[in-house]
Structures are given as C-alpha cells and as structure tokens.
Amino acid sequence: MDAKTMERYAPVLAGLPLLAGIPEAERAGVLRRLGARTQRFPKGAFLLLAGDEARWMGVVLEGGAQVLREDYLGRRSILASLAPGDLFAETFVLAGAPAMPVSVEATAPCVALFLDYMPVLRGTQPADSRLLANLLGMTARKNMHLNERLSLLEKRTIRERLQAYLSIQAQRSGSRRFAIPFDRQQLADYLSVDRSALSAELSKMRAEGLLETDRSAFCLPEAPRGGFSGGS
Amino acid sequence: MDAKTMERYAPVLAGLPLLAGIPEAERAGVLRRLGARTQRFPKGAFLLLAGDEARWMGVVLEGGAQVLREDYLGRRSILASLAPGDLFAETFVLAGAPAMPVSVEATAPCVALFLDYMPVLRGTQPADSRLLANLLGMTARKNMHLNERLSLLEKRTIRERLQAYLSIQAQRSGSRRFAIPFDRQQLADYLSVDRSALSAELSKMRAEGLLETDRSAFCLPEAPRGGFSGGS
DNA sequence: CGAATGATGTTGGAATTCCAACAAACGAAA
C-alpha cells in the first residue's frame, strides 16, 4: 500500500478498530508487514468467492459490498451489507477455515484493502500482539452480540422474545425506563418477526400492564404481578 | 497452581485448546504468569456472579456447572452446561465487558481454574502470542457456529430452517448424501422448533420429493424442480 | 395551514406452529 493510497484513505484507516492503539507513525509499517494490497472492483464484481482460500481478510475503503451465501442449488441469501471501514471475512481467516463459505460482491464501485493474517500469527513484532488483542476484542464483542440475539430467537413467541429483549435493555440501562435503538420495523427485523404482529403484541402487553411505550421509549413495571421477589 | 494440582489435573490440562502448541515443559510457567488459581465449590455455589468484574476466565477441572442469566426480575434461564475441560466467561473478559452479565453455578461439587487475561494482553512473553492466537481461533470458530445457527433461526418456517440447515450440511459433506449429528429431538432443539412438527414437515417434504431420509441419513435431490441452473 | 410522507396501531382471515396424545418402527436386553 503506497503512501498516496494511505493518504487518500487516511480518514477510514484512522477509524479502524483493527489498528486502534497503534501510533500513526507505525501504521504504514504494520500494513506493509500484513501484505496490505488494495484493489478496485466494478459494481457486481466479486471481492471474494466462496471456495477461495481463507487467508486474506478485507476492509472496505470505498463504495459498498454485501456478503452472501449460496446454497447447494445456487440460491443466494444476503448475510451482511458492508460500508467503508467495515471488516469482512476475518472470522473465517481467524477460525482457520479451509475455504471461504461465503462470497462478497460489490454493490457499488468499490475499493477494498486485503490483509494477510499469517505474519501476525507468527507474532515477531511488538505491534503484532496489539493487533491480535484488537482482533480478539472485536471477535469477542461480536460473539456477545450473536449470543444475545440467539438467546432471543430461541424463544418461540413474539411475547417471549420481546420480554427477553426488553429485560436485557433494562438491565443494560440500569433502569426500568429506557430507550431502544430501533424503530418498530427494525425491532421486528431484529427479533425476526412480523412488524404488525409485533405492534399488536405490544398493545396486548400494554393492556395487561406489562409495559408502557412511547415510540422508542419503554417502561417496565417494577413487578408484573404483585408477587414476592424470588418466587418460583 | 502448585505442582501437585497440575499433576492431578494433567489429563484435563493436556486437552485444553487454550494451551495447544505450548510445550508441556512451559505450561507451569505460563499458568503461573496467568495468575492461575484453583478453587473448590460445593454444589449450588457460584463460581461467578453476574455483576462481578469481568477479569477472570475459568476452566472447569472437575464436576460440572451451568451458565445462567437472570432477567431484571430474577427469573433464570440456563445458557450452557459446563463439563471438565470447558472454558467459561472468556467471551466477556476478552470483549472487555465492564461486568459479567451472567452467573455460573456449580451443578455438582466442582473445581475451577481461574486465569487472568491481563498479563497476556500486555504480551511480553513468547508464549503470549500463542495464547492470543489460540483464544482468537477458538472465539472465531464459536463465532462461525453462532452465525450459522443465527442464519437458520432468522427463517420464519420450519421448512426454510430445514432447507437452510440441510443445504449447509450437504455443502460441508460435499455430497447430496450425508448424515447429520442429531436425532430428531436434537435437530428440533437446534432449529428451535417442535419435534413433532419437524417430523411432520420432513414427511411433507419427502412426499414432495424434496429429500429422502433414513434416521440421521439424508439425501437431497440433484434439482428439486426440473429447471435450469441459474434460473431467477 | 395543508399536503405529503413515514411510522405506528388495528383488524380479519389464511397459514403455520405448537401441543398432547397416540401409533409405528427400531434396537437392545432378557
């Protein structure tokens, strides 16, 4: 990655969690060590193809792309959308997958930065352990989020998913009153249910005194039934 | 962790993915550097309490435990069961969580090993980058699994979940014929659906020629409809 | 202010799932 390119994408690079804690002066050297190379793709081109060797992880520098998986008959499903600054394919590289199980396609003319994980793994440079720690933190946080959503989608009814979700948000905010970062449609997507059914369920729960809502603001009752704490 | 304890739990320690690639001779030193301490818990005791500082990760050496989360009213739900050799709480430590969001309770008299992540983070020793790489690989693999299951639970119908699951298994095995590692009840739990409804759906799909089954052996048709590949 | 737009709530019927109970097939042990 040459100096001109680095300068051009300095804002994106500066914001990369991957490089957090690495002094700006060292970044060029670090990137060089990672075999960093940029590549430009026209819309519709593949930054990565399922079946490719799982060695290079990527960063979108410009434009946009989406991660997609094709089933064994070739039907596509989109797993994620990528914007500048987003890291992709890192999970498979870090997991030591034999091959990429997904493809990444440019949804707009786009520039991607590819990084080789191998040199970091050997860990001979001081910056390496910082990189490893950054990757580890990012992966672990993603892990927490995935786990959290999974615990919601395991529930079978809209009400259970809602109660679990709201309970977590209440705990996180430390109060019975809190705001969620979603509108109704986004919340429905997050809980993987129908929006109108979600609204209806919210109304029912409101009628039962299980919660109060005002747009994205929620309030849970101190105790939904007049019971004792710690009851069965 | 003293020599006697290390000897006693040698079989468990030898199998720890966390310590993979670290010569046996160095392990004692590594564990010492991690501030390793063992602790014995009677059944019902808490190895870890929600709200605790997220600093120590744990390994079950003996007995058993379960990870549980309490909602804001104190209702419990079990997130995982732990057997000897299992690592716990590492995600929250690695993610830098401000506090543990879960508790861990002994389901039987149990011995746990606690490790401090801080010294590894500083990464001043050669073994540290190996530990980081091991943790990274483990976390990334868990990530892949979580992602995979999440992609199934996002589907709204039993049939869609089944098709997505079977498609992945077919791809993984590289053949239209393959065996799954679950019986029907386990598969239903994995897909988070009712077992009998799952069986019924399998029957329907069998009748439609979408698959053949024999216990855990499955066979998908080369093309479910006589269409062309790459059709819309 | 009024219109347009978008978010949220409501409704009814179709489709799907759950649940419980039972039947059939299979495998292991007597």
Next chain:
DNA sequence: TTTCGTTTGTTGGAATTCCAACATCATTCG
C-alpha cells in the same frame, strides 16, 4: 423370540403468527 424402552411418525384442535389492507398519529416541507 419376546419384551421393553427409545426414536420417529401421525393426527386434530388450540394457539400463534403471518400477511395485506387500512386507520391513526406525528413530522416535514411547501
């Protein structure tokens, strides 16, 4: 072989969700 226990399949009704269409409310912008 017979018996027992487990796994898998089947069924019907209750409960839930989906889906599409529409009503209501808030916000923005002309």
